[in-house]
Amino acid sequence: MRGVLTYSRNVFIPVTDVCRNRCGYCSFRRDRGRIIGRREAIDLLDRGASAGSSEALFSLGEAPWEVSGFAEILKGAGYDDLIGYLIELSELALERGLLPHTNAGLLSKEEMRRLMPYNASMGLMLETTAEVEAHRSSPGKRPLLRLAAMAAAGELKIPFTTGILVGIGETEADRLRSIDAIRRAHEAHGHIQEVIVQPFDPKPGTAMSGAPAPGPEILAETVRMARSILPPEVAVQVPPNLADPLLLAEAGADDLGGISSVTPDWINPERQWPTLMELKVRLPGFDLLERLPVYPRHIRLRWHGRKTWALVEELAGPDGLRRRARVEGPNRK
Numbered sequence: 001m002r003g004v005l006t007y008s009r010n011v012f013i014p015v016t017d018v019c020r021n022r023c024g025y026c027s028f029r030r031d032r033g034r035i036i037g038r039r040e041a042i043d044l045l046d047r048g049a050s051a052g053s054s055e056a057l058f059s060l061g062e063a064p065w066e067v068s069g070f071a072e073i074l075k076g077a078g079y080d081d082l083i084g085y086l087i088e089l090s091e092l093a094l095e096r097g098l099l100p101h102t103n104a105g106l107l108s109k110e111e112m113r114r115l116m117p118y119n120a121s122m123g124l125m126l127e128t129t130a131e132v133e134a135h136r137s138s139p140g141k142r143p144l145l146r147l148a149a150m151a152a153a154g155e156l157k158i159p160f161t162t163g164i165l166v167g168i169g170e171t172e173a174d175r176l177r178s179i180d181a182i183r184r185a186h187e188a189h190g191h192i193q194e195v196i197v198q199p200f201d202p203k204p205g206t207a208m209s210g211a212p213a214p215g216p217e218i219l220a221e222t223v224r225m226a227r228s229i230l231p232p233e234v235a236v237q238v239p240p241n242l243a244d245p246l247l248l249a250e251a252g253a254d255d256l257g258g259i260s261s262v263t264p265d266w267i268n269p270e271r272q273w274p275t276l277m278e279l280k281v282r283l284p285g286f287d288l289l290e291r292l293p294v295y296p297r298h299i300r301l302r303w304h305g306r307k308t309w310a311l312v313e314e315l316a317g318p319d320g321l322r323r324r325a326r327v328e329g330p331n332r333k
């Protein structure tokens with residue numbers, strides 16, 4: 001056995017594509033955006049639950065309330081407060097046996113404090129510590145703001161996902177500085193569960209449509225660097241729909257992130273996730289092991305949101321495994 005790779009079975013809920021930023025690489029954000037309706041969200045959550053998922057990934061544009069016209073869009077869903085709507089969506093997920101993980105971009109400490117009871121873990125990509133052209137029109141991607149939000153999440157003891165986006169105009173030295181900044185945040189607070197090495201994937205119609213995706217050697221070298229700098233309890237995560245998982249597993253990646261069999265990766269919709277069967281074929285010698293969106297270390301510390309405690313106990317216990325084993329079939333190791 002060459003090693004173990006973990007993954008989470010998730011369902012990806014795109015809450016709103018309204019966003020105050022304009023990242024040069026992003027095709028998720030829309031000028032005339034929308035918000036997911038309650039029925040639409042319930043339908044996705046139900047499909048995720050039936051497929052045996054344990055995670056609901058809520059992703060959205062950043063601070064959409066700063067975009068003019070958003071209040072009306074939110075009213076259409078029957079709300080005047082997006083955090084309140086996110087809490088209701090999280091409750092709907094929990095009722096269906098799904099653990100919320102919210103990645104909303106930058107949030108204030110108060111906003112995180114409101115959301116944390118309902119989340120098993122939360123996330124915010126650092127992207128890069130460098131000042132890059134791709135972020136020129138994205139006030140929320142200023143590295144110091146992202147590092148401050150990450151520190152605030154650590155003070156609140158929120159199990160946390162972060163990561164870097166590779167190939168957006170940063171240099172190799174920038175990637176090292178970015179990973180090192182994440183290492184220091186974790187050293188101060190102990191809350192980082194996983195660091196995503198996310199390859200930029202060019203999208204038509206965006207400012208960076210003509211920019212090249214990072215090559216496999218750059219990604220492998222970045223994974224090796226991250227693995228050597230981060231402490232062993234922090235997983236290095238790579239998305240198997242954007243890069244060759246075998247090459248990156250051999251470079252030291254530990255985790256494949258969330259894999260959804262019922263929704264596309266709404267950020268990279270043309271990049272379908274491989275199925276678990278395909279992953280097993282593509283990763284000879286590696287054992288694939290399902291995990292929850294909160295890792296065992298933080299479960300022991302009880303850092304996951306209070307409202308998720310009962311479900312985490314159920315899913316992490318022997319009955320939880322049996323339930324998922326049934327869904328996955330007899331081949332599950």
Ligand SMILES: O=c1nc2n(C[C@H](O)[C@H](O)[C@H](O)CO)c3cc(O)ccc3cc-2c(=O)[nH]1
Pocket residue numbers: 008010012055057101102103122123124125161162194196237239256257258259265267292293294
């Ligand atoms: O499927 C995806 N999941 C993304 N995830 C989720 C991740 O794959 C898993 O769900 C986490 O490992 C949580 O367990 C993110 C989570 C974050 O907190 C921050 C950024 C991302 C980015 C992505 C992404 O681009 N695609």
Ligand SMILES: C[C@H]1O[C@@H](n2cnc3c(N)ncnc32)[C@H](O)[C@@H]1O
Pocket residue numbers: 025026027059103125127164165198199200201202203267268
């Ligand atoms: C949720 C995360 O998705 C990533 N993201 C946004 N656009 C792209 C793209 N074109 N290619 C790869 N990753 C992207 C960013 O890192 C963001 O934080």
Ligand code: SF4
Pocket residue numbers: 019020021022023026027028029060061062105138140
């Ligand atoms: S990557 Fe996130 S912050 Fe940037 S434009 Fe897209 S939705 Fe907005």
